[in-house]
Amino acid sequence: MFHGGNIRACCEKYKIKPEEIIDFSSNVNNFKYSEKIKNVLLENIGKINIYPDIEQKYLRKAIAEKENLEYENVILGNGSIELIYLISKYLSPNKIKVVIPTFGEYEKALKAFGSHVSYFRTREKDDFNLNINLLSEDIEDETGLFICNPNNPTGNLIESKQILELAKNLKRKKVFLVIDEAFIDFCQDKIDPFLRKKLLEEKNVFLIRSLTKFYGLAGLRLGYGLADKDLSMLLNQMQPPWNINCFAYEIALHILENKVEDQEIRDYVRSEREYMYSALSKIKCLKVFDSQANFVLIKLLHHAINIEILEEELIKSKIMVRNNKSFNLEGDNYFRIAVKDHHVNEFLIQKLKEILIM
Helix, strand or coil: CCCCCCHHHHHHHHCCCHHHCEECCCCCCCCCCHHHHHHHHHHCHHHHHCCCCCCCHHHHHHHHHHHCCCHHHEEEECCHHHHHHHHHHHHCCCEEEEEECCCCHHHHHHHHCCCEEEEEECCHHHCCCCCHHHHHHHCCCCCEEEEECCCCCCCCCCCHHHHHHHHHHHHHCCCEEEEECCCHHHHHHHCCCCHHHHHHHCCCEEEEEECHHHHCCHHHCCEEEECCHHHHHHHHHHCCCCCCCHHHHHHHHHHHHCCCCHHHHHHHHHHHHHHHHHHHHCCCCEEECCCCCCEEEEEECCCCCCHHHHHHHHHCCCEECEECCCCCCCCCCEEEEECCCHHHHHHHHHHHHHHHCC
């Protein structure tokens, strides 16, 4: 499984109806905003035969206000994945370092445009925490660096002060820094609100953000990038016109202008994540890693059950989890689960107990 949320393939394989699947493999927030979103869709259905705003100015301005920046700093993407490929195209062909374990699309995108990828590995013995000084020293002839913050799949968050220090160190070495912040909204209250402005002043940083993870809108495909004005202008010129459909555009505007209860979402996810961490840590054959995002990484320590067997057992209860095959983890005994509603989280925990203690 290279990506989570592949419900269709699972349903075809196991002959299960899509609506019966409990999907812990996808780390899209379970926050329900459906009625308001439905109304926005209905209000804008008449725009389906009209081209979207080609300059995307209103949405870019709304994002800029949210980020304490100017709209010229904003690049819109058809999901954050489009921006990963866009910046990879801009940086390639070159030698680029990627901090692992992490999201597999960075390497895939860089190699697609001819770049050579090297790695800096964080270790389980350090709880996958990133040592900024060791990373800076490890940069040799690379011209770019990709990091994910908070990291997918470990959930580790690098502090604002460290991120800024890393950007400054890399600038002295003439190394470009790409930071994927797709999950940063889940811990935004732990981040310096002016960090992005400070980072863009260094002029060697590209930030990738997602509106679909936090608000549970993965099917709409909407992400955005932040860069200094010169780079932003160049990247916007590289983008195809009308890459954001009218519904994604209007829903994003609605969310940003009406200031959805972000802290309420954040607090709920944090509470459920802490509950899951505590409950799962009591299962002796599981090692659970602390996380600042809406998912939890787990290592399976069972002597008789591997990840493949665990997946097969869980699917009998119509539960999907994410295996570790695309994250570049050491070993194949890790899996990742999303944080969902309390009763569903309880159901997963109970099923894991039944399988692993049987």
